[in-house]
Amino acid sequence: MVELAVIGGGPAGLRVAELAARAGFEVKLYDQKRSVGRKFLIAGKSGLNLTNAARRDEFLSVYQGADFPRDLWAEIFDRFDNDALRDWALSHGQETFVSSGKKVFPESMKAAPLLRSWVQSIKAAGALFQLNHSFKEIEPVDDGYRLMFHTPEGESEVLAKRVVFALGGGSWSRTGSDGRWVNSLSASGISVSPLQSANCGWEIEWPLGFLDEYEGQPWKNIVCKAGKLSLEGELVITKYGLEGGPIYRLGHELRKMDSATLEIDFKPTFSVERLLQKVESVRRNLADELSRRWKVQASVVSLLAYKYPEIFTKEVVPKADLAILAEEVKCLEMVLQSARPIEEAISCAGGIRWEALDDALQIRNYPNVYACGEMLDWEAPTGGYLLQGCMSSATWVAKGICAEKFD
Numbered sequence: 001m002v003e004l005a006v007i008g009g010g011p012a013g014l015r016v017a018e019l020a021a022r023a024g025f026e027v028k029l030y031d032q033k034r035s036v037g038r039k040f041l042i043a044g045k046s047g048l049n050l051t052n053a054a055r056r057d058e059f060l061s062v063y064q065g066a067d068f069p070r071d072l073w074a075e076i077f078d079r080f081d082n083d084a085l086r087d088w089a090l091s092h093g094q095e096t097f098v099s100s101g102k103k104v105f106p107e108s109m110k111a112a113p114l115l116r117s118w119v120q121s122i123k124a125a126g127a128l129f130q131l132n133h134s135f136k137e138i139e140p141v142d143d144g145y146r147l148m149f150h151t152p153e154g155e156s157e158v159l160a161k162r163v164v165f166a167l168g169g170g171s172w173s174r175t176g177s178d179g180r181w182v183n184s185l186s187a188s189g190i191s192v193s194p195l196q197s198a199n200c201g202w203e204i205e206w207p208l209g210f211l212d213e214y215e216g217q218p219w220k221n222i223v224c225k226a227g228k229l230s231l232e233g234e235l236v237i238t239k240y241g242l243e244g245g246p247i248y249r250l251g252h253e254l255r256k257m258d259s260a261t262l263e264i265d266f267k268p269t270f271s272v273e274r275l276l277q278k279v280e281s282v283r284r285n286l287a288d289e290l291s292r293r294w295k296v297q298a299s300v301v302s303l304l305a306y307k308y309p310e311i312f313t314k315e316v317v318p319k320a321d322l323a324i325l326a327e328e329v330k331c332l333e334m335v336l337q338s339a340r341p342i343e344e345a346i347s348c349a350g351g352i353r354w355e356a357l358d359d360a361l362q363i364r365n366y367p368n369v370y371a372c373g374e375m376l377d378w379e380a381p382t383g384g385y386l387l388q389g390c391m392s393s394a395t396w397v398a399k400g401i402c403a404e405k406f407d
């Protein structure tokens with residue numbers, strides 16, 4: 001019987017294997033792909049934003065989820081925080097630096113050297129990697145669990161005393177994170193909230209002809225609002241809708257709405273009155289005058305013209321109409337159709353529900369079975385918070401298991 005089976009070789013599973021193997025556990029790490037850390041390598045393509053140098057409170061405030069256990073998460077973070085993660089990267093030969101938005105990157109801006117050193121050290125500590133093993137089922141047996149895997153050679157059965165699931169979310173399935181575990185764990189009576197796209201673009205039905213002129217153009221220095229949350233930043237007009245930091249970050253609020261509606265303030269430093277003053281004398285050439293006097297992009301004026309064709313076709317524009325347009329520029333409501341498909345999202349919301357876990361992140365109806373990483377029901381924006389959440393929760397699980405063994 002394997003002493004500890006870690007299933008999933010992303011950052012969360014690797015971190016558990018690293019700590020447990022070093023603590024003297026007999027560890028076997030299973031992954032359905034031919035190699036581990038594939039999504040981690042993909043994250044490396046944009047420089048590998050390992051964590052964020054934000055202060056503790058600010059850092060913790062970005063995490064969300066249904067019934068999210070804020071106090072427990074704070075303890076989890078404190079056990080392995082953003083400084084500890086930077087020290088850990090250094091221990092694998094990767095100095096880090098802080099970039100804009102307090103994002104922390106390895107100086108090499110690559111994931112491969114870190115992954116290589118990490119995997120070598122896990123193997124050197126004695127953990128065995130069992131690749132091409134696709135987890136299918138878990139069943140309790142005396143003193144442990146029977147795990148069923150699908151392998152290229154056929155079905156394979158493994159008996160394990162303790163199990164850690166670190167199966168990731170459901171985006172970028174070619175990296176191995178296909179989210180199929182949701183069905184197997186749900187069938188085993190583990191409560192899972194459906195995976196949903198997070199940190200992704202949203203779809204909008206643009207007016208006919210709009211994209212011919214404006215696809216790919218940014219809206220800079222805007223404030224986006226959804227629910228109670230307002231964020232400054234930049235969005236980009238895409239074929240299917242909008243992309244960009246603020247909309248990624250507002251995803252949690254947007255998904256809560258019956259009809260996802262984004263409000264955009266295109267002139268955050270101006271009041272409606274000030275905008276109105278600037279255009280009071282305008283009577284003709286409305287579109288050109290608005291662009292020039294308000295310094296807003298033509299795409300914004302174009303949206304106003306689609307929404308208020310009757311104003312834009314008037315010979316002489318009355319002040320009351322200008323006031324309507326000023327109000328719109330300060331708060332243009334955009335009804336979104338849906339989030340982009342999960343496959344292309346950077347991360348997932350949903351996952352194993354908190355009610356299914358105890359404080360050790362042990363699955364309540366499966367003693368000695370734990371879960372960590374993106375497969376838990378939390379979400380966070382980009383900026384280094386995702387990898388930090390995976391690494392902190394994995395450290396928490398591993399240290400809990402090690403403490404229990406040596407108690």
Ligand SMILES: Cc1cc2nc3c(=O)[nH]c(=O)nc-3n(C[C@H](O)[C@H](O)[C@H](O)COP(=O)(O)OP(=O)(O)OC[C@H]3O[C@@H](n4cnc5c(N)ncnc54)[C@H](O)[C@@H]3O)c2cc1C
Nearest residue numbers: 008010011012032043049134135168176177373374386387
């Ligand atoms: C394009 C992109 C860029 C990103 N950039 C960043 C970034 O810069 N900073 C950041 O913080 N985050 C980033 N992320 C998110 C981050 O990579 C993930 O949150 C993180 O990898 C999740 O770690 P994990 O270990 O929980 O799961 P994963 O990394 O998804 O690993 C899960 C592992 O489980 C295996 N697995 C799944 N199902 C089975 C099964 N049934 N049987 C056996 N094995 C299975 C998979 O093969 C995989 O190896 C990015 C994500 C994407 C897609």
